[in-house]
Amino acid sequence: MTETVDGIQSVVVERELACPPEKLWRALTQPHLIAEWLMQNDFAAVVGHRFNLLGDWGGVLDCEVLAVEPNRSLSYTWDFAHEDPAYALKSTVTFTLTPTPAGTRLRMEQSGFRPHQKQAFHGARAGWQAFFGKLEQVAARGD
Amino acid sequence: MTETVDGIQSVVVERELACPPEKLWRALTQPHLIAEWLMQNDFAAVVGHRFNLLGDWGGVLDCEVLAVEPNRSLSYTWDFAHEDPAYALKSTVTFTLTPTPAGTRLRMEQSGFRPHQKQAFHGARAGWQAFFGKLEQVAARGD
Numbered sequence: 001m002t003e004t005v006d007g008i009q010s011v012v013v014e015r016e017l018a019c020p021p022e023k024l025w026r027a028l029t030q031p032h033l034i035a036e037w038l039m040q041n042d043f044a045a046v047v048g049h050r051f052n053l054l055g056d057w058g059g060v061l062d063c064e065v066l067a068v069e070p071n072r073s074l075s076y077t078w079d080f081a082h083e084d085p086a087y088a089l090k091s092t093v094t095f096t097l098t099p100t101p102a103g104t105r106l107r108m109e110q111s112g113f114r115p116h117q118k119q120a121f122h123g124a125r126a127g128w129q130a131f132f133g134k135l136e137q138v139a140a141r142g143d
Numbered sequence: 144m145t146e147t148v149d150g151i152q153s154v155v156v157e158r159e160l161a162c163p164p165e166k167l168w169r170a171l172t173q174p175h176l177i178a179e180w181l182m183q184n185d186f187a188a189v190v191g192h193r194f195n196l197l198g199d200w201g202g203v204l205d206c207e208v209l210a211v212e213p214n215r216s217l218s219y220t221w222d223f224a225h226e227d228p229a230y231a232l233k234s235t236v237t238f239t240l241t242p243t244p245a246g247t248r249l250r251m252e253q254s255g256f257r258p259h260q261k262q263a264f265h266g267a268r269a270g271w272q273a274f275f276g277k278l279e280q281v282a283a284r285g286d
Contacts, residue, residue, distance in 0.1 A: 039200070040262055040265075040266060052230070053200070054230075054262050054263070054266055055198050055200065055202050055266065055270075056266040056267065056269050056270030056273070057182070057196070057198065057202075057204065057221075057266070057267065057270050058204065058221065058223045058230075058232040058234070058263045058266070058267065059198050059200075059202025059203070059204065059223055060202070060223070060225050060227075060230040061200065061201065061202065078200075078201065080201045080202055080203070081225075081226075082203055082224075083224075084203075087195070087197075087201075087203040089201040091201070119183055119197050120197070120201045122183075123183060123197055123198065123199040123200070123201070124199065124200065124201065126199050127198075127199030127200050130199070
């Protein structure tokens with residue numbers, strides 16, 4: 001967790017995975033693989049591409065690709081529109097891949113949680129732990 | 144899965160759980176237990192009570208309790224507001240508990256998926272399988 005002076009918080013998850021950056025990049029950018037560890041989607045690794053992430057329970061996130069550096073970093077918006085400002089979320093997710101002797105260190109930062117959005121913030125902390133667990137399996141399988 | 148003449152589809156999941164209806168009812172109606180198997184929430188087992196279910200990734204469902212029959216049945220709306228009609232969801236979730244010699248048969252029906260909402264429908268089928276798995280653990284623990 002990081003916190004900036006205006007109180008905007010980030011969720012940060014960092015883990016070393018036993019697969020090379022190229023395999024991890026596939027799992028982060030191929031729609032059918034993203035669907036296995038994150039959510040159904042119409043993602044494409046093209047800056048400016050708008051896409052949706054679809055939760056299993058009917059919810060939808062509005063996203064746009066901000067930056068793509070193959071095998072190294074990926075960034076997209078992760079927004080949720082809601083009339084109640086406690087629930088409306090404007091955030092950015094950034095993945096950074098660093099090769100290591102054993103595989104790849106993956107860092108994910110989701111920034112944009114406002115001080116009153118404690119539930120979304122704590123939910124994201126739990127959610128990303130679960131997403132990372134599944135991502136590791138999908139990336140290691142490498143099909 | 145069931146389908147009505149106007150094409151509105153339901154997701155149905157039915158499973159026998161090794162715990163008495165009273166324990167299962169607790170897991171279905173106590174907010175701190177619901178949070179463990181479903182989502183963070185401000186649920187109360189009172190007809191007309193409005194509440195939200197909060198996804199780990201920032202999404203929010205708008206819900207209202209429709210029917211409460213302790214240890215036997217529970218029904219609430221499960222709506223998701225979105226400007227795109229493909230994503231906007233108006234559905235109803237109904238749990239029905241039937242005692243069996245080994246425990247309780249639990250039936251969940253989520254009705255309201257329109258023919259063009261294939262993604263939400265398939266997502267819900269996968270989602271409820273996962274929710275039931277966690278619910279079974281929470282109910283069996285019985286604290």
